[in-house]
Amino acid sequence: xxxxxxFDTYIDGLNQVLRAFKALPKEASAELRRASKVVAxxxxxxxxxxxxxxxxGPWGDRIAESxxxxxxxxxxxxxxxxxxxxxxxxxxxxxxxxxxxxxxGDSFAPFQKTLWMEKAKNYKGxxxxxxxxAVDRVVAKWSTx
Amino acid sequence: MAKTLTVFLAxxxxxxxxxxxxxxxxxxxxxxxxxxxxxxxxxxxxxAAGAFAIAVGVEAVQAAVADxxxxxxLAQTLxxxxxxxxxxxxxxxxxxxxxxxxxxxDELRPAYDRLIRSTGDTAKANEALSLALDVSxxxxxxxxxxxxxxxxxYDGNTAGLSRLGAGIDSAVLKSGDMEAITAQLADTFQGQxxxxxxxxxxxxxxxxxxTDNLKEAxxxxxxxxxxxxxSQTQTLVEAMQALEPTLERVGASVGRVxxxxxxxxxxxxxxxxxADNAGTFAETLGVVAAASADAASAAxxxxxxxxxxxxxxxxxxxxxxxxxxxxxxxxWYAQTTEATGVTDEAMKSLTSNTVLSAIAAGQxxxxxxxxxxxxxxxGESALIAAGSYLSLYNRIADADRxxxxxxxxxxxxxxxxxxxxxxxxxxxxxxxxxxxxxxxxITDQAVAQALGNMIGRSDARTGRFVxxxxxxxxx
Numbered sequence: 320x321x322x323x324x325x326f327d328t329y330i331d332g333l334n335q336v337l338r339a340f341k342a343l344p345k346e347a348s349a350e351l352r353r354a355s356k357v358v359a360x361x362x363x364x365x366x367x368x369x370x371x372x373x374x375x376g377p378w379g380d381r382i383a384e385s386x387x388x389x390x391x392x393x394x395x396x397x398x399x400x401x402x403x404x405x406x407x408x409x410x411x412x413x414x415x416x417x418x419x420x421x422x423x424g425d426s427f428a429p430f431q432k433t434l435w436m437e438k439a440k441n442y443k444g445x446x447x448x449x450x451x452x453a454v455d456r457v458v459a460k461w462s463t464x
Numbered sequence: 465m466a467k468t469l470t471v472f473l474a475x476x477x478x479x480x481x482x483x484x485x486x487x488x489x490x491x492x493x494x495x496x497x498x499x500x501x502x503x504x505x506x507x508x509x510x511x512a513a514g515a516f517a518i519a520v521g522v523e524a525v526q527a528a529v530a531d532x533x534x535x536x537x538l539a540q541t542l543x544x545x546x547x548x549x550x551x552x553x554x555x556x557x558x559x560x561x562x563x564x565x566x567x568x569x570d571e572l573r574p575a576y577d578r579l580i581r582s583t584g585d586t587a588k589a590n591e592a593l594s595l596a597l598d599v600s601x602x603x604x605x606x607x608x609x610x611x612x613x614x615x616x617x618y619d620g621n622t623a624g625l626s627r628l629g630a631g632i633d634s635a636v637l638k639s640g641d642m643e644a645i646t647a648q649l650a651d652t653f654q655g656q657x658x659x660x661x662x663x664x665x666x667x668x669x670x671x672x673x674x675t676d677n678l679k680e681a682x683x684x685x686x687x688x689x690x691x692x693x694x695s696q697t698q699t700l701v702e703a704m705q706a707l708e709p710t711l712e713r714v715g716a717s718v719g720r721v722x723x724x725x726x727x728x729x730x731x732x733x734x735x736x737x738x739a740d741n742a743g744t745f746a747e748t749l750g751v752v753a754a755a756s757a758d759a760a761s762a763a764x765x766x767x768x769x770x771x772x773x774x775x776x777x778x779x780x781x782x783x784x785x786x787x788x789x790x791x792x793x794x795x796w797y798a799q800t801t802e803a804t805g806v807t808d809e810a811m812k813s814l815t816s817n818t819v820l821s822a823i824a825a826g827q828x829x830x831x832x833x834x835x836x837x838x839x840x841x842x843g844e845s846a847l848i849a850a851g852s853y854l855s856l857y858n859r860i861a862d863a864d865r866x867x868x869x870x871x872x873x874x875x876x877x878x879x880x881x882x883x884x885x886x887x888x889x890x891x892x893x894x895x896x897x898x899x900x901x902x903x904x905x906i907t908d909q910a911v912a913q914a915l916g917n918m919i920g921r922s923d924a925r926t927g928r929f930v931x932x933x934x935x936x937x938x939x
Contacts, residue, residue, distance in 0.1 A: 322468050322470050323468070323469045324469075324471075325469060325470070325471045325472070326474065326475035327473050328550070328552065329476070329477045329552050329553065330475070330476060331476070331477040331552075332476070333474060333476040333477070334476040334478060363471070389470060393473055393475075394472070395470050395472045397468050397470050398468065398469040399467075399468050399469055400468070401468075412467065412469075415469060440586075443473070444549055446473055
């Protein structure tokens with residue numbers, strides 16, 4: 320599926336850490352995925368949903384419904400569905416960016432610049448901390464087996 | 465095509481670096497190459513005074529060290545505020561502002577430091593810094609002044625903002641509502657910094673900053689080439705400290721050696737001095753020999769005064785005494801020579817380092833030559849850009865001239881039309897008057913009636929048809 324990516328923070332050497340998991344059993348990676356999803360559900364999803372509901376205007380509720388945790392070795396959330404959820408036939412993907420930037424494009428909808436996607440930010444510190452603890456835990460568990 | 469957005473909590477720094485443009489990569493590569501080439505030269509040149517290497521290297525290293533110190537200070541502030549995990553994004557943000565707006569990171573870091581202390585939040589500090597840059601560009605005030613005022617406003621004191629001349633409503637200022645204040649500032653000054661950066665002066669400033677960054681990159685590369693700066697620098701300092709006494713001892717000799725490298729005159733001086741020294745040594749030897757003879761005579765006298773000792777008595781005995789004295793002298797001479805040999809080895813060693821430094825400096829100059837085409841290319845690009853800018857300026861000037869000409873021409877045409885309009889009925893009237901006064905009167909009346917009908921209009925309010933401006937206006 321076509322996908323746009325965005326990153327909250329940049330960590331030097333992160334790829335090496337993830338690559339090192341290949342040396343561990345597959346179950347280690349699976350456990351890291353589960354732990355990462357828990358972190359995403361606990362920290363990222365509520366923060367993004369709150370940002371969408373409070374700042375994305377009339378489209379916020381539908382966008383918030385489309386935010387879900389993703390199964391990955393890094394905590395991640397997916398935002399937007401292709402499914403049509405608005406009366407005019409628009410999907411949550413279609414209103415996600417215009418409701419942030421105010422750039423309506425060809426749409427007649429009264430989008431405003433809300434920058435709602437910049438409002439979700441306070442979760443980064445705790446989420447990173449919890450995820451790094453999860454990494455330590457998984458590595459400690461599987462490297463000694 | 466619409467896509468699902470995936471937000472990852474983190475990514476490797478490489479993902480960020482992949483976004484860097486080719487020019488930046490080339491610049492970094494160049495800095496790395498230069499540091500590899502100049503690194504050894506600088507170490508040697510610090511002693512051998514390789515002028516080029518020191519001129520480039522010291523400045524670059526100083527810039528890199530200052531940059532590192534400023535970054536460390538900001539990182540410490542972020543750490544103290546519990547925002548340590550945002551250090552990298554903040555540095556990236558500052559770097560992007562520096563490159564896009566042409567404001568040096570030396571200014572941006574203290575500004576960010578001040579704002580993050582007041583806002584306690586990197587997102588707010590980002591917005592505030594961006595706003596401060598716009599206000600600074602718009603008002604002409606220094607960034608520091610604007611940032612201090614904004615910082616104090618975030619702390620609750622908005623008095624400084626009123627003195628910026630930013631045109632903020634006093635009621636809004638008194639409310640102390642920073643969202644409202646910043647919104648008003650943003651409305652007034654939005655895009656000013658970007659506009660300033662696009663001017664010719666702004667572009668030149670950005671070019672200058674890019675050059676400074678290149679220098680800093682070179683200095684950083686050099687420090688990295690020396691190893692981990694914290695530990696290796698201390699090791700280097702200690703090593704240099706241990707070297708001090710040795711260098712002190714051979715300093716004078718080194719001066720002579722370096723002097724000889726500088727030219728034949730120095731070599732001649734050194735040879736003359738060495739000859740003088742040799743003469744002095746010979747004189748000393750003579751004195752020693754004379755002293756030995758004196759000692760032999762004294763010993764003979766002493767021996768003669770002591771009964772039963774005749775080893776040095778008589779001509780043969782005196783000869784033996786002199787031979788023994790010379791043997792002692794030979795031992796002393798051998799020891800002195802050995803010591804001199806040690807000094808010579810040290811000198812050779814130092815000379816070798818000096819030569820190595822010179823070679824390295826030569827390599828550095830080669831690297832500099834390699835750099836030259838790139839600089840020339842940049843210069844040509846700048847020249848082309850300047851040409852384009854001038855061309856654009858000329859086009860704008862032409863357009864402006866054309867607009868003014870058009871305005872003038874338009875005015876002339878309008879005047880001509882008005883004149884023509886005034887003249888024509890007059891001329892016609894005159895001609896008509898010349899032809900027949902009565903028919904002219906009838907004609908004028910008819911024209912007036914016709915024009916009156918033409919500019920008559922329906923009143924929008926009453927719906928009644930009303931006559932327009934009478935024909936006299938046109939006459």
